[in-house]
Amino acid sequence: MKVNLPVHRGETITGTIADLTYQGNGVLKVAQYPIFVPDTLPGEKVEVRVTKLTQNFAWGMLTQRLTTSPDRVENANQMFLQTGIAPLGHLKYPAQLKFKQKLIQDLLTKAHLDLTVAPTLGMAAPYHYRNKAQVPVRYQRGALQTGFYKRGSHDLVPMEDFYIQDPVIDQTIVTVRNLMRDLKLRAYDETKQTGDVKHLMVRRGYYSHQVMVVIVTRTSKLPHAKELVAGMVDQIPGITSIIHNVNAKNTNVVLGPENHVLWGEPTIHDQLLGIDFTISPLSFYQVNPQQTEKLYQAAIDAAELDGTQTVIDAYCGIGTISLAVAKHAQKVYGVEIVPAAIEDAKLNALHNQIENAEFVVGKAEEQMAKWQAAGLKPDVLIVDPPRKGLDEQLIEAAGKMAPQKIVYVSCNPATLVRDLQRLMEQGYRVTKPIQPVDQFPQTTHVESVTLLERTEID
Numbered sequence: 076m077k078v079n080l081p082v083h084r085g086e087t088i089t090g091t092i093a094d095l096t097y098q099g100n101g102v103l104k105v106a107q108y109p110i111f112v113p114d115t116l117p118g119e120k121v122e123v124r125v126t127k128l129t130q131n132f133a134w135g136m137l138t139q140r141l142t143t144s145p146d147r148v149e150n151a152n153q154m155f156l157q158t159g160i161a162p163l164g165h166l167k168y169p170a171q172l173k174f175k176q177k178l179i180q181d182l183l184t185k186a187h188l189d190l191t192v193a194p195t196l197g198m199a200a201p202y203h204y205r206n207k208a209q210v211p212v213r214y215q216r217g218a219l220q221t222g223f224y225k226r227g228s229h230d231l232v233p234m235e236d237f238y239i240q241d242p243v244i245d246q247t248i249v250t251v252r253n254l255m256r257d258l259k260l261r262a263y264d265e266t267k268q269t270g271d272v273k274h275l276m277v278r279r280g281y282y283s284h285q286v287m288v289v290i291v292t293r294t295s296k297l298p299h300a301k302e303l304v305a306g307m308v309d310q311i312p313g314i315t316s317i318i319h320n321v322n323a324k325n326t327n328v329v330l331g332p333e334n335h336v337l338w339g340e341p342t343i344h345d346q347l348l349g350i351d352f353t354i355s356p357l358s359f360y361q362v363n364p365q366q367t368e369k370l371y372q373a374a375i376d377a378a379e380l381d382g383t384q385t386v387i388d389a390y391c392g393i394g395t396i397s398l399a400v401a402k403h404a405q406k407v408y409g410v411e412i413v414p415a416a417i418e419d420a421k422l423n424a425l426h427n428q429i430e431n432a433e434f435v436v437g438k439a440e441e442q443m444a445k446w447q448a449a450g451l452k453p454d455v456l457i458v459d460p461p462r463k464g465l466d467e468q469l470i471e472a473a474g475k476m477a478p479q480k481i482v483y484v485s486c487n488p489a490t491l492v493r494d495l496q497r498l499m500e501q502g503y504r505v506t507k508p509i510q511p512v513d514q515f516p517q518t519t520h521v522e523s524v525t526l527l528e529r530t531e532i533d
């Protein structure tokens with residue numbers, strides 16, 4: 076059914092921004108009909124031109140900012156807003172932390188859940204925190220460039236300071252770019268499917284300071300590899316590993332399956348909560364180590380472990396949470412769908428002499444049902460699912476296993492709120508304020524830890 080909309084395309088509207096969406100766009104309301112306006116903040120009086128209409132919402136473009144929010148960062152770098160590197164870069168950091176707390180609180184209120192959200196745990200210096208970069212290599216006006224894609228496109232914006240990455244990583248990218256220019260290496264052309272170098276990936280250990288550079292090419296050919304490696308070894312502080320990765324596919328996935336060590340080690344190391352982790356090019360590893368330690372510590376504190384408990388870590392990745400928890404528990408079981416991650420988890424346990432952690436490859440929802448059928452009775456279940464949240468089957472198995480505590484580490488407040496409702500139906504209730512932890516300052520991502528405890532006695 077077509078409804079009469081209160082605005083039309085091309086119309087200019089003046090009003091006050093009422094809210095900020097989970098994507099960081101301001102919301103201007105006309106008779107409750109929302110218009111999303113990039114680069115505007117709550118409280119700002121603005122003039123907006125309506126650019127796109129749908130039945131439920133519209134998009135608008137800011138034509139004039141009539142008043143400025145006290146939370147606005149003056150002279151925010153437009154390049155970062157344009158590329159999506161820092162979509163909240165125009166909002167002062169204390170306001171970003173409040174925005175993340177409110178985002179969870181609003182979703183709870185919408186779901187009629189009367190729960191409290193604690194203030195977001197932020198960073199003292201919320202820039203230059205990322206320990207990993209993946210940057211496209213392209214030609215721009217005849218020169219080989221590294222940078223970041225413009226939001227919603229594959230147009231490269233050349234960049235040297237990436238604002239949220241470890242500065243040594245930024246410097247490494249510039250060094251490799253300059254070497255590639257000097258050696259006349261060919262950048263990848265996505266449209267013509269020509270050229271050699273597609274991407275650079277750089278990782279740096281926060282504690283170890285070890286640097287890994289991965290050069291991703293379209294074919295197995297990497298011209299001047301010897302000279303390139305010699306220059307990198309000479310100029311990059313902390314260089315430990317240089318890898319050639321081949322990705323023949325033209326998709327949005329950056330790394331291909333094939334890795335060749337050009338120089339040094341196949342992996343680098345870093346620590347989290349005192350545990351040493353081996354990181355290979357394809358390993359998933361948390362990108363903000365300082366905040367990850369806070370996130371895991373919040374999960375460990377919530378579980379109140381005293382060394383006697385059996386813990387399941389579902390969606391365990393390379394075992395980061397499992398291994399951090401192991402020294403506070405009697406036994407930890409981890410399950411993860413990616414076989415290579417479980418291999419890493421087993422090796423990480425071995426290298427850290429952790430003998431009370433066991434890892435299984437599988438779907439968490441299926442493995443939980445198997446453990447339950449085998450009579451495993453965990454005291455604590457920790458879940459750290461991907462954005463889509465928990466599978467219904469996992470929630471059912473959790474209800475049957477009936478652990479005293481469930482610690483939910485979430486990267487998506489919308490699925491968190493849905494899953495909390497489902498877990499409550501299984502006899503759990505939330506017993507502490509939900510704790511947001513800011514893993515990704517300057518962006519709209521929100522991570523949190525929630526403690527649920529069993530209320531029904533079997």
Ligand SMILES: C[S@@+](CC[C@H](N)C(=O)[O-])C[C@H]1O[C@@H](n2cnc3c(N)ncnc32)[C@H](O)[C@@H]1O
Pocket residue numbers: 359360361389390391392393394395396410411412413416437438439440459460461486
């Ligand atoms: C948010 S990450 C958490 C990883 C780990 N806890 C960490 O902090 O490094 C989610 C993990 O769930 C895994 N995963 C996705 N679907 C899964 C499933 N159905 N069963 C088990 N693991 C799954 C992903 O491969 C990923 O490693």
